[in-house]
Amino acid sequence: MAVKINENYMLIKSNYLFAEIARRVDRFQEENPEADIIKMGIGDVTIPLPKAVVKAFKAAVDEMGEKETFMGYGPEQGYSFLIKEIIEKDYAVRGIKLDEDEVFISDGAKCDTGNIQEIFGLDNTIAVTDPVYPVYVESNVMAGRSGAMDEDGKYDGMVYIPCTADNDFTPELPETPVDLIYLCYPNNPTGTALTKDELAKWVEYARENNSIILFDAAYEAYITEDNIPHSIYEIEGAREVAIEFRSFSKNAGFTGTRCAFTVVPKEVKAYDSEGEAHSLNPLWNRRQTTKFNGVSYPVQVAAKAVYSEEGQAEIKESIAYYMKNAEIIRESLKEMGLSIYGGVNSPYIWVKTPEGMTSWEFFDLLLSKANVVGTPGVGFGPSGEGYFRITAFNTLENTKEAMERISKLEI
Amino acid sequence: MAVKINENYMLIKSNYLFAEIARRVDRFQEENPEADIIKMGIGDVTIPLPKAVVKAFKAAVDEMGEKETFMGYGPEQGYSFLIKEIIEKDYAVRGIKLDEDEVFISDGAKCDTGNIQEIFGLDNTIAVTDPVYPVYVESNVMAGRSGAMDEDGKYDGMVYIPCTADNDFTPELPETPVDLIYLCYPNNPTGTALTKDELAKWVEYARENNSIILFDAAYEAYITEDNIPHSIYEIEGAREVAIEFRSFSKNAGFTGTRCAFTVVPKEVKAYDSEGEAHSLNPLWNRRQTTKFNGVSYPVQVAAKAVYSEEGQAEIKESIAYYMKNAEIIRESLKEMGLSIYGGVNSPYIWVKTPEGMTSWEFFDLLLSKANVVGTPGVGFGPSGEGYFRITAFNTLENTKEAMERISKLEI
Numbered sequence: 001m002a003v004k005i006n007e008n009y010m011l012i013k014s015n016y017l018f019a020e021i022a023r024r025v026d027r028f029q030e031e032n033p034e035a036d037i038i039k040m041g042i043g044d045v046t047i048p049l050p051k052a053v054v055k056a057f058k059a060a061v062d063e064m065g066e067k068e069t070f071m072g073y074g075p076e077q078g079y080s081f082l083i084k085e086i087i088e089k090d091y092a093v094r095g096i097k098l099d100e101d102e103v104f105i106s107d108g109a110k111c112d113t114g115n116i117q118e119i120f121g122l123d124n125t126i127a128v129t130d131p132v133y134p135v136y137v138e139s140n141v142m143a144g145r146s147g148a149m150d151e152d153g154k155y156d157g158m159v160y161i162p163c164t165a166d167n168d169f170t171p172e173l174p175e176t177p178v179d180l181i182y183l184c185y186p187n188n189p190t191g192t193a194l195t196k197d198e199l200a201k202w203v204e205y206a207r208e209n210n211s212i213i214l215f216d217a218a219y220e221a222y223i224t225e226d227n228i229p230h231s232i233y234e235i236e237g238a239r240e241v242a243i244e245f246r247s248f249s250k251n252a253g254f255t256g257t258r259c260a261f262t263v264v265p266k267e268v269k270a271y272d273s274e275g276e277a278h279s280l281n282p283l284w285n286r287r288q289t290t291k292f293n294g295v296s297y298p299v300q301v302a303a304k305a306v307y308s309e310e311g312q313a314e315i316k317e318s319i320a321y322y323m324k325n326a327e328i329i330r331e332s333l334k335e336m337g338l339s340i341y342g343g344v345n346s347p348y349i350w351v352k353t354p355e356g357m358t359s360w361e362f363f364d365l366l367l368s369k370a371n372v373v374g375t376p377g378v379g380f381g382p383s384g385e386g387y388f389r390i391t392a393f394n395t396l397e398n399t400k401e402a403m404e405r406i407s408k409l410e411i
Numbered sequence: 412m413a414v415k416i417n418e419n420y421m422l423i424k425s426n427y428l429f430a431e432i433a434r435r436v437d438r439f440q441e442e443n444p445e446a447d448i449i450k451m452g453i454g455d456v457t458i459p460l461p462k463a464v465v466k467a468f469k470a471a472v473d474e475m476g477e478k479e480t481f482m483g484y485g486p487e488q489g490y491s492f493l494i495k496e497i498i499e500k501d502y503a504v505r506g507i508k509l510d511e512d513e514v515f516i517s518d519g520a521k522c523d524t525g526n527i528q529e530i531f532g533l534d535n536t537i538a539v540t541d542p543v544y545p546v547y548v549e550s551n552v553m554a555g556r557s558g559a560m561d562e563d564g565k566y567d568g569m570v571y572i573p574c575t576a577d578n579d580f581t582p583e584l585p586e587t588p589v590d591l592i593y594l595c596y597p598n599n600p601t602g603t604a605l606t607k608d609e610l611a612k613w614v615e616y617a618r619e620n621n622s623i624i625l626f627d628a629a630y631e632a633y634i635t636e637d638n639i640p641h642s643i644y645e646i647e648g649a650r651e652v653a654i655e656f657r658s659f660s661k662n663a664g665f666t667g668t669r670c671a672f673t674v675v676p677k678e679v680k681a682y683d684s685e686g687e688a689h690s691l692n693p694l695w696n697r698r699q700t701t702k703f704n705g706v707s708y709p710v711q712v713a714a715k716a717v718y719s720e721e722g723q724a725e726i727k728e729s730i731a732y733y734m735k736n737a738e739i740i741r742e743s744l745k746e747m748g749l750s751i752y753g754g755v756n757s758p759y760i761w762v763k764t765p766e767g768m769t770s771w772e773f774f775d776l777l778l779s780k781a782n783v784v785g786t787p788g789v790g791f792g793p794s795g796e797g798y799f800r801i802t803a804f805n806t807l808e809n810t811k812e813a814m815e816r817i818s819k820l821e822i
Contacts, residue, residue, distance in 0.1 A: 002621030003590040004532035005681040005689050009697055044483035054476035057709075058469050064668060065465035071667040072455035107518055107669075107704070114702035118553070121415035138701050142529070179414040210413030256482040256708040257475060258518075270416040278416050286420055290549050291525035293518070296710055297667040298468075 008144045011155070017134070017379035018042060021363075028367055038402040040390045041373045043188065043348070045253045047321065049302070050314035053252065056305035060298035071297040076289045078105020078261070082300045085307040086261060090246070096233040102265050102281060104288055105295050105303075109218045109247035109260040114139040115291075116214055116243065116262070117180070119283040120270060124179035129171045130160040131189055131380030131387070133216070136182040153382040162383040163190060165352060169341060170198055173205050181206065183232075184216035186223060189380045189389045190350040191342015193228045199235050206241035212270060212280075213242040218260075221251035221319055223345045239265040243280070250347070252306045252315050259295055259303040322347050325399040326392035332403035333390075336411060347392040350377070354411045362388050370405035419555045422566070428545070428790035429453060432774075439778055449813040451801045452784045454599065454759070456664045458732065460713070461725035464663060467716035471709035482708040487700045489516020489672070493711045496718040497672060501657070507644040513676050513692060515699055516706050516714075520629045520658035520671040525550040526702075527625055527654065527673070528591070530694040531681060535590035540582045541571040542600055542791030542798070544627070547593040564793040573794040574601060576763060580752060581609055584616050592617065594643075595627035597634060600791045600800045601761040602753015604639045610646055617652035623681060623691075624653040629671075632662035632730055634756040650676040654691070661758070663717045663726050670706055670714040733758050736810040737803035743814035744801075747822060758803040761788070765822045773799050781816035 021041055029037060049057070063069035077083075083103045091098050106112050114135045117126075126140050137155065140146060147156030154160050159178050161171040169192040171183075183202060186193045194202075206213050215232040223230055232242045244263040248254035264284045269277040305311045326343040333340045339352035351374075353362040359376030366372045366388075377387030392399070432452055440448060460468070474480035488494075494514045502509050517523050525546050528537075537551050548566060551557060558567030565571050570589050572582040580603040582594075594613060597604045605613075617624050626643040634641055643653045655674040659665035675695045680688040716722045737754040744751045750763035762785075764773040770787030777783045777799075788798030803810070 001536075001588045001590065002686075003623045003681045004535055005683055005691070005694060006530050006532050007683050009530065009694050010683065010689075012697065042484070046478075046481070046483065048478050048481040049472075049475045051476060054472055057472045057475075061460075061465055061468045061472060061709075061713075064460045064468075065462060067457075067459050070457070070459040070664070072457065072664075073453070073666045107707075110704045111702060119417050119420065121417050124415055125412075135701060142698070142701065177412045179412065212414045253481070253483075255484045256705075258704065258707045270414045272416055272418050272421065275413075278421075280416070283416060283420050286423065287553070290546060290553065291522060293521045293669065294667075296518075296669045296707055298472075299707055299710075302472075 006142070008142050011141050011146065011148050012138055013149045017375070021373065021375065024364070024367065025373055035371045037371045037373060038394065038398045039373045040394055040402060041375045043391050044255050044393060045250060046393050046395065047253055047318045049253050049257065050306070050311050052308050052310035052314060053302045053305045057298055057302035060301035064298060074294045074297055074300070076292055076294045077101070077285065078103070078295060079297070079300050082304045085304050089307045091231065091233070094231060094234055096231060098263060098265070102263055104262045104264065104284060105300060106260050106262060106292070107258045107295050109216060109245045109249065110135055112245050112260060112262045113182070113214065113216055115287065116284070117143055117145070119280060119287055120180060125157070125159060125177070127159040127161060127174055127178035127181045129163045129183065129187070130382060131163065131377060131384035132182070133184055133188050134380070136214075160381065160383070163187070163192070164383050165339065165341065170194070173201065177209050179211050180214060181211055182214045182216070184218070186219040186228070186346035187342070188219065189348055189375070189377065189384065191346035191348030192350070193223065193225070193345040195227045196229050196235065199229055199232060203232070203235045203238045203241060207237055210271070211241065212268065213238070214245070215242050216245045218245065218247040219250055219346050220246070221315070222323065222347055224323065225345055228345050233263075233265075240267040240269070243268060248303050248306060251319065252311070253318065254303070257299055257302065259299050321396070322392045325394065325396060328399055328403060329390055329392060332407055336407055338411070343392065349390045349392070351388045351390060353386050353388055359385055359388055365409070366406065369409050370402070372402045372406060417553070419553050422552050422557065422559050423549055424560045428786070432784065432786065435775070435778065436784055446782045448782045448784060449805065449809045450784045451805055451813060452786045454802050455666050455804060456661060457804050457806065458664055458729045460664050460668065461717070461722050463719050463721035463725060464713045464716045468709055468713035471712035475709060485705045485708055485711070487703055487705045488512070488696065489514070489706060490708070490711050493715045496715050500718045502642065502644070505642060505645055507642060509674060509676070513674055515673045515675065515695060516711060517671050517673060517703070518669045518706050520627060520656045520660070521546055523656050523671060523673045524593070524625065524627055526698065527695070528554055528556070530691060530698055531591060536568070536570060536588070538570040538572060538585055538589035538592045540574045540594065540598070541793060542574065542788060542795030543593070544595055544599050545791070547625075571792065571794070574598070574603070575794050576750065576752065581605070584612065588620050588622075590622050591625060592622055593625045593627070595629070597630040597639070597757035598753070599630065600759055600786065600788065600795065602757035602759030603761070604634065604636070604756040606638045607640050607646065610640055610643060614643070614646045614649045614652060618648055621682070622652065623679065624649070625656070626653050627656045629656065629658040630661055630757050631657070632726070633734065633758055635734065636756055639756050644674070644676075651678045651680070654679060659714050659717060662730065663722070664729065665714070668710055668713065670710050732807070733803045736805065736807060739810055739814060740801055740803060743818055747818055749822070754803065760801045760803070762799040762801060764797050764799055770796055770799055776820070777817065780820050781813065783813045783817060
């Protein structure tokens, strides 16, 4: 006898997308020390925390330093003062009613979208759009819901739903039944969005097939068009089949501060092997109370300040700044004759690489000739081959400069 | 077909220990509104964050508010500036050498001790001491490493190692082979410690049986005796068989601020089904990079300040304050003729309930007659029946007052 590893970990094909990007960028910089490289690859924000957030954050740290106001363990589910704001200002304003115990504060949408699969059985069939945020896939592979990766870059047993220019990036309903469906809209990496009508088809599918939709809405703050839902609960019947993930990372610059939340309505149910239905809300509560210990108190106070009048004004300004960049990227690349997608309801622009060029070839071209770094689409899944992601999270100056350089290339 | 729940969750017998305590306390307070209840139940600190920590914390929040110093995504494993301090000031000083990539910063020892089982196969046998911190048990039950709970309060398939006055709270090596061994020393809840010689027996056992020790050292800062190891790596050969968990919660008051770390030496290995050995360090790294997104930057800066000269002086003072309370509790209860354990290398005092009294009967007695709240030992496992936990985390005044009230009881 000897202690055994979780062998599912051995199935993970480490594409280490961002590590490979960093390696190529470092090598290029070393060989070309004078090159002024502009990075538009990783989806990380650059505008500092709103002043209203900083002020509240520091005041809460001060509370932690005084006997009378010191806070020890908080509720694993998060403080009521933050949950109330979320319910009122993110949901009630859109006509969505939530109870306080349906909202779970956490330290990140990555953590929550990675952990959520734990409350489901191992014998569920998983569906993801392709290209896809790798966490949805890999967290399930590690848990044992797949076989090995095939030659085509897909894990055996998982259902990949292609989203490419061919279908206008609108995922088609699966032909074989699936149990858990990960949808991220506005989408990372393609930057495209789903209309209410399109999302309603998925809700209907889930209701008919006793499936559950895991809806990642981390980018909802970037939505500019009216017919794009900010929350899946804007769709009738979604409360019974959908769990929603939100984050303060992309709307308020919390990527390094860490706060997010997950909504698990009490009506969402899954089944045991006898066919009996169980509400998922107490299961997620059990998962979080056993394996998580709540978000830092000052961080929750900081997140609350995002909803203040001043905070809201500041984050609107930041988002407008990024979306101005997105527009510049869209217009510049379109003018060059490239096919581009996204960037209207999202800070990501998804570029079709020029005829006959792979994602990595285009990456190398932009790096070497324009000193601009983006992300090869193939890194997000097989259907990402032939595409390239550019983010709007740089400064206006750098964005303009990058586009100027790219426009001079002969593509 | 329909989406399935993780049925292992149904096995959890919700003892909801602290919820039941809260329920009884609330009811008593309602019926006796004038009663001045002193709480010595939950293991939560009460002394505010050290001034050095608050100062550094706030300065880091300021950095997050300025373009030039703003921090976005950090490394999932934590910042080097904090890891370096840990290695130098927690380990090198005790002659323990660690590489930077052997230390993983996290948001809590509860999270890490709950998540660590994910990198191991489901077919491992789990051993815990009894009484035990419930997270070790429940995280394994939820993952599927046990059967249902027996009538005696033990999950089928798990190995419980009794630690009671009968064996001087020294766990005996298991008679049947086990794969994963959870040890928490200084112990929660008993407050007892293991000497180097005793811990060395476990390291030897693990080496001989290809087992792994998951060593929770969250309370090491409370050690006062020389022959008690602060780290399991003080034991020769432990680097090959032990993972260690540490936290800033109990030494520096971070229960509401959230920062901890886990040490996974590269030599620690487990086996696949072909008998091939795999280093656990890259497996934990994979788990953390896929399902976690790093600790808040300002919190990591705050944790670094714990290691400053000022920070160290402040935390020593707080610990001395709590340990003075522990001494008062020990002496008072001893004088009453009660058998007490722990409280020398730990902020917990473990009390044998008076002859013929169960843990909950003693709880009700102290609540109703002395208006003092503690924790029934049976809540931590079947071998905790007939014991009671009192914590030293209240104020000196309250601690004295509580002891005075208890000493007047006819026990």
